[in-house]
Amino acid sequence: MNEHLDEYSESLEGEFRKLEGALLSDTVRLLAPSEPLKLTADATVHEAIQKMVTTRRAAVVIVDAEGRLTGIFTERDVLTRVVGQGRDVHRSTLSEVMTRDPEALSPGDRICYAVNRMNNAGYRTVPLVDAERRPIGIVTVSDVVKWLAEIFPEAVLNLRPGDEIKRPLQVDAG
Numbered sequence: 001m002n003e004h005l006d007e008y009s010e011s012l013e014g015e016f017r018k019l020e021g022a023l024l025s026d027t028v029r030l031l032a033p034s035e036p037l038k039l040t041a042d043a044t045v046h047e048a049i050q051k052m053v054t055t056r057r058a059a060v061v062i063v064d065a066e067g068r069l070t071g072i073f074t075e076r077d078v079l080t081r082v083v084g085q086g087r088d089v090h091r092s093t094l095s096e097v098m099t100r101d102p103e104a105l106s107p108g109d110r111i112c113y114a115v116n117r118m119n120n121a122g123y124r125t126v127p128l129v130d131a132e133r134r135p136i137g138i139v140t141v142s143d144v145v146k147w148l149a150e151i152f153p154e155a156v157l158n159l160r161p162g163d164e165i166k167r168p169l170q171v172d173a174g
Contacts, residue, residue, distance in 0.1 A: 034137060046089040105128050124140060
């Protein structure tokens, strides 16, 4: 019985070491970001919303003639800058309501950095760009949550609320 508990404890400690390593070293490219939806600043809000709805995406990126990122238009923008201001979706252009020059990530950025930026700045959707600032993906909070669920040890994921991880070698047998 003791041998089984030792193996369990060793296995769990190894899982936690892998988790710590992943948190500190995994890069954004591992999140498998989705392909970005691209529009130009002169597109209408209606076009953007239709594209977002039909593809079930949270945002479109706005690009210039060279394909470089100039803005982002998100679900939050729909609520605050369109509906909240009573704008006509057929007449308003993205240039009027987009977030200009948004912060972006590169594929080599660490996931912990992305999480930090998303948390501190309140982003739920961040463009992923190449060296020339051309959008190559979109990173979402859901991407990060899926990644976390994949790297956490099964013993942690299956804990019920209020339960604690038991470390067999540290538990009093009496």
